[in-house]
Amino acid sequence: MSSNQDLTDFVGLSAILTGFGADDLNPQFSPAPVAVEYLQTLQSKVDAALVSRMLSTYQTISGLPPAEQPAAVQSQILADPQLGPVARNVIRMWYLSIWYTDYSDPNNPVTGFSDGTVVSSNAYTKGLAWDAAQAHPMGYSEMHYGYWATEPPPLDSPDDNS
Amino acid sequence: MMRFSRQTVRAIMLVSLACVGTQCSQAPPPPPANTGATPAAGAATASPAAQGPLGSTLPGDADFSDNPQTLQALQHDFDVFSWQSFVALNWTALADGSADPQKVIGADGDNRTVWDSYKEPYEVFLPDGSQPPPWGQQELPAQCRNIGPADGKLIQMTQKVSDDVLDVAGQPFGTGPLVDQQNGRYVRYEIRINRDTYDYIVQNTLFNKEGQQAFTKLVQFPSGSSATAQNPKPPVGALVIKAAWKVVDPAQGDVPGRFHKVQAYVYTRASDNPPTQPSCELKTMGLVGFHIAHKTASAPQWVWSTFEQVDNVRVGHDAPPGTKANFHDPSSKYPANTPPPRPWNPNVVLPPDKRSQVTRVIPIDDATNALNAQWQGWLRAVNKDSVWQYYELVSTQWPTQPKNSPTGPKAAGEPAPVFLANATLETYIQGKTPNVSSSCIMCHNNATTTNSKFSDFTYLLERAHKKGGDNR
Numbered sequence: 001m002s003s004n005q006d007l008t009d010f011v012g013l014s015a016i017l018t019g020f021g022a023d024d025l026n027p028q029f030s031p032a033p034v035a036v037e038y039l040q041t042l043q044s045k046v047d048a049a050l051v052s053r054m055l056s057t058y059q060t061i062s063g064l065p066p067a068e069q070p071a072a073v074q075s076q077i078l079a080d081p082q083l084g085p086v087a088r089n090v091i092r093m094w095y096l097s098i099w100y101t102d103y104s105d106p107n108n109p110v111t112g113f114s115d116g117t118v119v120s121s122n123a124y125t126k127g128l129a130w131d132a133a134q135a136h137p138m139g140y141s142e143m144h145y146g147y148w149a150t151e152p153p154p155l156d157s158p159d160d161n162s
Numbered sequence: 163m164m165r166f167s168r169q170t171v172r173a174i175m176l177v178s179l180a181c182v183g184t185q186c187s188q189a190p191p192p193p194p195a196n197t198g199a200t201p202a203a204g205a206a207t208a209s210p211a212a213q214g215p216l217g218s219t220l221p222g223d224a225d226f227s228d229n230p231q232t233l234q235a236l237q238h239d240f241d242v243f244s245w246q247s248f249v250a251l252n253w254t255a256l257a258d259g260s261a262d263p264q265k266v267i268g269a270d271g272d273n274r275t276v277w278d279s280y281k282e283p284y285e286v287f288l289p290d291g292s293q294p295p296p297w298g299q300q301e302l303p304a305q306c307r308n309i310g311p312a313d314g315k316l317i318q319m320t321q322k323v324s325d326d327v328l329d330v331a332g333q334p335f336g337t338g339p340l341v342d343q344q345n346g347r348y349v350r351y352e353i354r355i356n357r358d359t360y361d362y363i364v365q366n367t368l369f370n371k372e373g374q375q376a377f378t379k380l381v382q383f384p385s386g387s388s389a390t391a392q393n394p395k396p397p398v399g400a401l402v403i404k405a406a407w408k409v410v411d412p413a414q415g416d417v418p419g420r421f422h423k424v425q426a427y428v429y430t431r432a433s434d435n436p437p438t439q440p441s442c443e444l445k446t447m448g449l450v451g452f453h454i455a456h457k458t459a460s461a462p463q464w465v466w467s468t469f470e471q472v473d474n475v476r477v478g479h480d481a482p483p484g485t486k487a488n489f490h491d492p493s494s495k496y497p498a499n500t501p502p503p504r505p506w507n508p509n510v511v512l513p514p515d516k517r518s519q520v521t522r523v524i525p526i527d528d529a530t531n532a533l534n535a536q537w538q539g540w541l542r543a544v545n546k547d548s549v550w551q552y553y554e555l556v557s558t559q560w561p562t563q564p565k566n567s568p569t570g571p572k573a574a575g576e577p578a579p580v581f582l583a584n585a586t587l588e589t590y591i592q593g594k595t596p597n598v599s600s601s602c603i604m605c606h607n608n609a610t611t612t613n614s615k616f617s618d619f620t621y622l623l624e625r626a627h628k629k630g631g632d633n634r
Binding site: 027028029030031032121122124125130131134135136139140141142143144145146147150152153 | 231232233236562563567568569570571572573574576577578579580594595596597604607608610614615616
């Protein structure tokens, strides 16, 4: 079971890892919060002590000035031989909605992407890759009919959670 | 039995039902803080306090003033908005269609409703593309003339999306008719639009294909908004009703006092597949499903409220012994939520082993059930025989991100709840599969005009014809 603090830390860390804002990753009124699903996936797939170390490391980082946090995540998490692969898989999960490698054995190196699993049908519709590309996954689109014939809105528009 | 005069829009059968159970004598709960609507002036059998917030004023938007900003609190606000809208739309109507300030909803058990005077799409999108007649006139099919009142209600659709649209859209939603467990007859549907919707279509010449082609702006129906001190009478905004009706026949086991009823022309169009002759019958029809789609300032993706008669998928509260569910038979072996076998012919009465066996895939949540009990209590306080106490809100779908760009990748505004289905209107597409299972906003997000431009969450504009007719 994820605690609220775990979720806060996971979303905060994910914001730095993905480049999307924390409010975009876990909107206040979301009826189907994918952040909760991703945290639960992480906790079910990866050794509990490793997840705990990653989140507590981030919790410490979150006390730094915001401008210093990305560099700290780079040096303390992404560069860490055990935390780095997990963090990179978290990025993949956010962008592609897929968990690729079983990290139950922290000594098992990343060997490829052959064992990917779509986290859920809800997650499938919410991959950040689609927001970044202003596109949509196969079989699911919220864009209006004929959108391909008009210029897309600017990527820095204040809406769309992106 | 009471009958309105033949000069009224329709006749309403009213059969008293003795109250069974203990709830009739219980005092209804007090109204919640944000009940919004203006209480009615005239009370029939109960004090204004016992009636709670029942009012004839159609709310222009939900009231968010009294609750903390959480998903659950906002859902409650929208659910209250739904009940306010249901009561105001079904308020006792005067001959001109306006709410009767002297008669509380259900004071006579049943009543003619305000939305009954709204326009049907076939009255707006005429076959020759001409300008529709003014508000309040109706043209009946030839088969329906001379068998009842000239201004009677016309019900013809046998699926939620009519033949007109199916012809255009290749039948994407032809999921099948709903068949009554009691009598083997098809459920019928109607769609009606309010004055603000009608005026926008007429003023912008969106009632024919040429007008839509010439309309170069983004289609944006007017939004309703809440009353303020500066604007005490804001616009209601665009509003579309979808209603599902079943034939009510006491001889077949129906309990008439549990339905809002109308005398209606049940019209079946001619068809080649299967061969079907046009027909028209005057029947007593009972309301079993009721959608309200309302564009508001807080919800550019519209607010979607859906109600059902309480006996649709199980026998509801305070039912007399022997009451049966409308669309579920515990002894039936017909697979659940499966359309009847083809060919689908609305003139054929299906045998009991082929009738719809409907279950609700996503249960009504506890908070909505509690709200339903509260409003049903207020309706019962008006008159213990009020038919309106036998309706329940399934849920209200609203956008949690209403400011998302209508041209962006998340134009639907992240609806809550994610999925919503009425057992009588989306019977066969209930579930939780994205872009497959019923979601009002996600589905209507795909609506277009006849020239393939976004039509602001209504499919109605697809029904427009060419000037002079499509074969011209």
